[in-house]
Amino acid sequence: MTVSSPAVPASRPRPARNGRGGRRRRPLVTVVIYLGAVVFALWVLLPVWYLLVSSLITPAQLGVRPFPMVPSSITLDNYVSLLTGSTGGDAFGSTDVGARLVPAIGQSFLVSTVLVVLNLLLAGIAGYALSRYPFRGSRTFELTIIASRVVPAIAIVGPFFVAFRVLELLDTPWALIISYNVFTLPLAIMVLKNYFDQLPHEIEEAASIDGAGRLRALAVVVLPIAKPGIVAAGVLIFLEAWSEFFYSLVLTNQLTVPPLLVGFQSVQQFNWNSLAAATVLAMIPPVLLVLAFQRHVVSALAAGYDK
């Protein structure tokens, strides 16, 4: 599609202001911008701040009205009791449900990491081929995997459940490693395909002249240049796998972090302070990962959803 943007009159003299940076703004505009920035920061930060503070105060402090947004004292007790498994949240009998968090974090890491490796391999060669060696039906394949986004997870989890029960894979990481491909693989293929599209063709052409095979050209010549795109795709896959809730809820007994957090909510003795600490621990890996690779991830995201 083309954008109907007004043409820039070439003959017109350039404005006297030099560049974007040196532009002077009216004071009113400046005030509006800073006001907007404050509103935006509060919109994002208030809920996150509330969560952080909740995880760092005692149940007694939590009961104070209004909520102590700037608490007089903080404690790490909620985190310590979660990590040592003594939250006092006894669901059935005497098991402390808080003790399940650390193993669940381990399982979440396992599932997400295995998926990242598997999907980068599969989607790497598929995305590369779709970009460089299109065949009859390759465009249809792309459109199909884009359209697959409308398939509700809830519509396909039933057959998975039946199959995994037969294969005795229910409540194992494999149930999730297999089923998560449904959404991570299409995303990875599109992100990598679009990334390879942006790389100049000359690099492999030079390699094929040297007599290198196609796969060798991919491994030796293209991969080193494509590193930013591959890292970004890896981060996106990790994020999707780490965040997934529904399949894990149905196919496992709170094996990974998200369904376990929901489980915590239904245990009466498990207070909001402990849950807040668990929630903070659950969001640290994805948030850190995204902030660390911010630039790569944002450009891959922009490219990955550009059809």
Added chain:
Amino acid sequence: MSTTTVRASRRADTPAVRVGPLARAARRFGVRMVAPSALLLVVLLAIPSLLTVAYSVHKVPSNGASLGEFVGFDNFAVVLSSPVFWSSMRTTLIFSAGFVVLSTVIGLATAVLLNQEFVGRSFARALLIVPWAMPWLVLGILWRWYADGSVGGLNSLLLTLGVIDDYQEFLADPTSALLLTIVAAVWRQASFAGILFLSGLQTLPAELNEAAELDGAGIWGRFLHITLAWLRPVLITVTVLNVIYAFLQFDVIFAMTQGGPGDATQVLSILIYRQLFVVTNIGLGSALAVVLGALALVGGLVTVKLLYSSESR
């Protein structure tokens, strides 16, 4: 930004450039490289989807071991004549409309703001990413407690501002519960939309705005005719994704209200979950799932159509 045309034209002339056996070998290589992924997706995505469609026209026994008796469109007839379905449909549409409009508008406003120069902009841009990096379920839990009636931060905030006289049980009231699930989901999706809009804005040449300013265009005129026109492709993508995400939303509502109070936030995905895993009526649940998938597909397509036709006007 005619990326589609560029790609299409390159694809069209590829076979012409590579001729003969070499071209055939290249295409075969392409097929071989895509085959593992394609095969995996057929097994994991296509077959289960078809099975669910098959379930929807059978009276499936509750253990799901066999298809059971073929009943044609009976399940769909039950669905379409059920008041529970229509009430859930109404909730889904209200949730979706609020979600799509607010996510898109707030995302756009944020992107325009963060495209201006101000002190602290890179910090603000990092903030923009934080809600998007959070798992849907995690922010559902966060907002469930933020809105809590006894220890919630929202009550505290509104009380301090003098909006309310006393703490309210927001999630126990049908209207405010639905409103808050929308706000919570928008909190994340607006950040996703903002990220895409912002990277679209960063490719907008400054000369366009400067020229329009010389022509005497005001802020509003420049926003409409330059910024929005430039962002149209991104706007279409974002809106379509928002529509699909809206119809398929499950995690946030499950964490915040589980469909309650009563059935005030029982969108279709929650209703299907109850049919499949609480009542274990697989046939009926599958029929509902087919309806939901069709709704998301049609919603996406209609959005594309509407936005494209508004462009040609």
